[in-house]
Amino acid sequence: MLRTLILLVTGLLLMTAQAATLQLRVLETTDLHVNIMDFDYYKDRPTDQYGLVRGATLIRQARDEVANSLLVDNGDLLQGSPMGDYGVSRSGEEGWVHPAYKVMNLMGYDVANLGNHDFNYGLDYLRKALQGAEFPAISANVLDASTGDHVFEPYLIKPCVFTDTAGNEQPLKVGFIGFLPPQIMRWDREHLEGVVTAQDIVETATTLVPKMRAEGADIVIALSHSGFHSEPHEPMAEQAVNGLSQVPGIDAIVMGHAHKVFPGPVFENDTGVDIKRGTINGVPAVMPGFWGNHIGVIDLTLEKHTSGWRVVDSHSEARPLTGPDHKPRVEADAELVAVLAEDHEGTRAFVGRPIGEACSEIYSYLALIQDDPSIQIVNDAQIDYVRRAVRDNDALNALPILAVSAPFKAGGQRDPANYTEVEKGQLSFRNAVDLYPFPNTLVVLKITGAELKEWLECAAGQFNQIDPSSGEPQMLIDNRFPNHNFDVIDGVEYQIDVTQPARYDDHCRLIHLEAERIKALSWQGQPVNPEKHFLVAANNYRAYGGKFAGTGAESVVFASPEENRDILADYIQRQTRDQGFVCAAADHNWRLAPITNPALDLRFETSPSAKAERFIEAHARHGMTFLHENDDGFAVHRVAFH
Known part of the structure; x- marks a missing residue:
């Protein structure tokens, strides 16, 4: 024992x-x-x-x-x-x-x-x-x-x-x-x-x-x-x-x-x-x-x-x-x-180098609900570059040239200060980087009209489905959807019907087979033929990603060694040299389809700044009424589409 x-x-x-x-x-x-x-x-x-x-x-x-x-x-x-x-x-x-x-x-x-x-x-x-x-x-x-x-x-x-x-x-x-x-x-x-x-x-x-x-x-x-x-x-x-x-x-x-x-x-x-x-x-x-x-x-x-x-x-x-x-x-x-x-x-000196003059302000406060100058100028620069690059290429120069970009800074990461703000007047490289923050390179894809529509359908997933008969408050934007996936394609015209369910999720996976948000898709006033081919200027991240319809290495017809933002800076310099300034006015090639319900209460969040208020008053294409500032610091507006 x-x-x-x-x-x-x-x-x-x-x-x-x-x-x-x-x-x-x-x-x-x-x-x-x-x-x-x-x-x-x-x-x-x-x-x-x-x-x-x-x-x-x-x-x-x-x-x-x-x-x-x-x-x-x-x-x-x-x-x-x-x-x-x-x-x-x-x-x-x-x-x-x-x-x-x-x-x-x-x-x-x-x-x-x-x-x-x-x-x-x-x-x-x-x-x-x-x-x-x-x-x-x-x-x-x-x-x-x-x-x-x-x-x-x-x-x-x-x-x-x-x-x-x-x-x-x-x-x-x-x-x-x-x-x-x-x-x-x-x-x-x-x-x-x-x-x-x-x-x-x-x-x-x-x-x-x-x-x-x-x-x-x-x-x-x-x-x-x-x-x-x-x-x-x-x-x-x-x-x-x-x-x-x-x-x-x-x-x-x-x-x-x-x-x-x-x-x-x-x-x-x-x-x-x-x-x-x-x-x-x-x-x-x-x-x-x-x-x-x-x-x-x-x-x-x-x-x-x-x-x-x-x-x-x-x-x-x-x-x-x-x-x-x-x-x-x-x-x-x-x-x-x-x-x-x-x-x-x-760094301050590096980005402070002057590159041109802007004829008006370039802000992204409304980039998620209407065509926007901060995206327009990027797409204008890309289209201009591709047009010059394929000028002597008989296999490509007859095809319509489109360009795609997304709102890189439009309140993403739930940050009410995260917006592009480029002032009228002298532009520096800082502004080019503000408009295009990433060192991507330009890549050109050849896609069909059918692929173009599906690409836009995936991008349109950033909107919540709206009940057109309701008078209750409804948020327009699904904050789970990354802003950088809201691709805007210039060179065609289209509408987005947010009363329809999203066809794709934010990974471009089909979730509603019968759903169609993209309406009235046209090129030069004519409906886009699903079999017609287009060139699309994109960045390498999007072009090779394979997530959106029409993307992937098999669709690439031209890959530039130049960065998209250098192309943008060069475009600003050439426009300023040729006409004294660059203008980035949105051409409004896309819009949200009208909803005819006067009682509809749609809500949209954006910057709470006085600068944003003035821009909204001058440039909003829909009636917007400020309601309050929310807990995240965003200004909440009621938007009228009727």
Whole structure:
């Protein structure tokens, strides 16, 4: 009996000696898009709504709260603001370090994942920029097209020493593995085709996570530049976190790409999601918005047993830079602001170069409900470019030339300040970038009239279906539909009947076979023949994407090496040279079909600014009555279509 008791006590003592509890905080930034400074370079003024220099203060506070922390970035770092373009312009200089890495090196990042937009300027530039990072960059599902080897390190196993809850030091090998959307092969085809291949995220994780465990990783954190939806995983999915969360051996997931906030109310009804704890299928997860407007925080409680470390509890949250009243909660980190001083002023000068004169204001306040000057000028420039490019091509120059663009800045991301605002008078490159923020290149597609109609049907999915007999308030715009998918095609005329159900969802998947929103589609006053061919000037992202009808590599007839926004800037310069100014007046080639119900109460949200009010009064093609400013800061108007 005594011997049994001694053995039992000894065993308990050994278990106690072996057991340990460790609290580990994982901090994430993602989708910064070179918004390192708290500055809006499009409007040339400071902002307190985003910027890593402000996020750094939140990160410092979050680190000070705990004994153990790690800091990661989840991609889409190098492209997306004028500072990114400025970085490209300086990258050939001796000793150049990308502005983002100047700051992140000082902040002490542990590892960074790559996102799809980090490939927008090409692999050579990406590699050059990464030379300035004093921390590893990983990407597991991008392979060399010739050898099948990983182009970047697929994962990192980092030996760390942390302090447990008893005050003892504990060694812990933390594994990080990075993923990005395999769609980069379409989106950046001109840079990547024949050079790399991209693999399915979940398949890659299923192969490599066990390998990481075998190599000694105590825990595995997935850096997934991919978002979440609750549908079952499909091969090569863009939003793959649902499937990724079900891969054995992954202890936590930091997300990105979708520019959403998780945990958050938008996900509360999704299967497998626990909003309170911040888990997906039981796995701790976080996604902190975009542009540094949030930081991601995952708190893990680890217990050490004879079998190793195990996550026994967790909590996730996305901490915002601003409060519910949109007022800042923190100030910028003064040291980081000082480090960026030269690059900041350099960026301002870079985008401040004059390129022409505008005969009127170019605002996007109404771009979602009527034809709009901010889209018109982009499409005018694209049509002009293609007309000159195919002038001597007998196979193409007889075909009608159309152009497509979308409202890149029309209140997207639920931001009432996110609108294009180009003033009358002198134009600079800043204005061209405001009108066209991305370094896309121009690509020409050859499509049929039937494909043209289906393309427009998918774009028309941005509208809610309206009950024409109701007098109750109805919102015109479905805020779940991305603004950048609301394609406007110039060169034809059409109407959109919002009383009909959407034919397609926001992924251009057919959902109502009999539905038709596009009415009176015509070219030069005649109904469009479904078999007639058209040229469509688009960007490479749209052209190769394959989502909209008529898109995909098989439809491409001409690919320009020039960026769409450089084409726009050149158009502005030539118009100004030839006639003293450029005019961007909308030609109103599309409209919402009239609804004959005087009691109809349709609602539309736009900027609350006095400038927007004046523009609406002067240019709205429908009667609009201001009602109130909502909790998100948008001005809500009643719109009359009768």
